[in-house]
Amino acid sequence: EAQVTQNPRYxxxxxxxxxxxxxxxxxxxxxxSWYRQDxxxxxxxxxxSMNVEVTDKGDVPEGYKVSRKEKRNFPLILESPSPNQTSxxxxxxxxxxxxxxxxxxxxxxxxx
Amino acid sequence: xxxxxxxxxxxxxxxxxxxxxxxxxTNSMFDYFLWYKKYPAEGxxxxxxxxxxxxxxxxxxxxxxLNKSAKHLSLHIVPSQPGDSAVYFCAAREEGSYIPxxxxxxxxxxxx
Numbered sequence: 001e002a003q004v005t006q007n008p009r010y011x012x013x014x015x016x017x018x019x020x021x022x023x024x025x026x027x028x029x030x031x032x033s034w035y036r037q038d039x040x041x042x043x044x045x046x047x048x049s050m051n052v053e054v055t056d057k058g059d060v061p062e063g064y065k066v067s068r069k070e071k072r073n074f075p076l077i078l079e080s081p082s083p084n085q086t087s088x089x090x091x092x093x094x095x096x097x098x099x100x101x102x103x104x105x106x107x108x109x110x111x112x
Numbered sequence: 113x114x115x116x117x118x119x120x121x122x123x124x125x126x127x128x129x130x131x132x133x134x135x136x137x138t139n140s141m142f143d144y145f146l147w148y149k150k151y152p153a154e155g156x157x158x159x160x161x162x163x164x165x166x167x168x169x170x171x172x173x174x175x176x177x178l179n180k181s182a183k184h185l186s187l188h189i190v191p192s193q194p195g196d197s198a199v200y201f202c203a204a205r206e207e208g209s210y211i212p213x214x215x216x217x218x219x220x221x222x223x224x
Contacts, residue, residue, distance in 0.1 A: 042214050
């Protein structure tokens with residue numbers, strides 16, 4: 001089954017404790033991205049990657065890092081999480097320009 | 113500055129009636145428009161799209177209308193069903209871009 005998976009689905013952590021949210025897709029998609037969804041703000045793009053070792057900032061990259069060492073994986077790293085990063089995070093992938101995106105199920109993060 | 117605007121945060125409709133969700137955009141370079149549907153605890157899923165060369169696209173109960181001169185698009189759901197209750201995101205993309213810009217979403221509730 002074609003899908004985008006994210007882990008963990010739920011995470012509670014404390015300020016400053018590094019964490020990684022994993023994202024994996026099994027569709028051989030070139031393009032992957034991370035979004036956060038906040039009430040009243042919709043979906044905002046954090047980072048995106050157009051292929052292995054190619055990443056770039058989205059609209060709200062501050063406080064986040066990403067890496068793309070393999071085509072299928074695109075982890076989101078919070079080196080020093082802060083409470084304002086409490087949010088619902090979605091990973092998405094697409095084959096190429098012009099194709100629609102497939103979204104993962106989301107990771108709900110609470111930073112205390 | 114929001115380039116894609118969904119000015120109605122919520123919409124309530126009776127089962128069997130028409131649901132009309134609206135979206136406005138400001139960027140004249142957008143040439144492809146999409147609607148995504150999101151249920152709680154799930155990622156957004158692609159619903160329907162329209163290219164700027166068209167003014168209407170239909171898929172079953174879902175129709176998207178595009179008015180380029182007004183920079184406005186709308187999603188019509190006829191007839192509405194309780195299972196259509198979800199958050200609907202409008203998104204727009206420039207030609208050649210992987211990166212869609214999302215609106216803030218409209219929460220649709222269809223009452224039995």
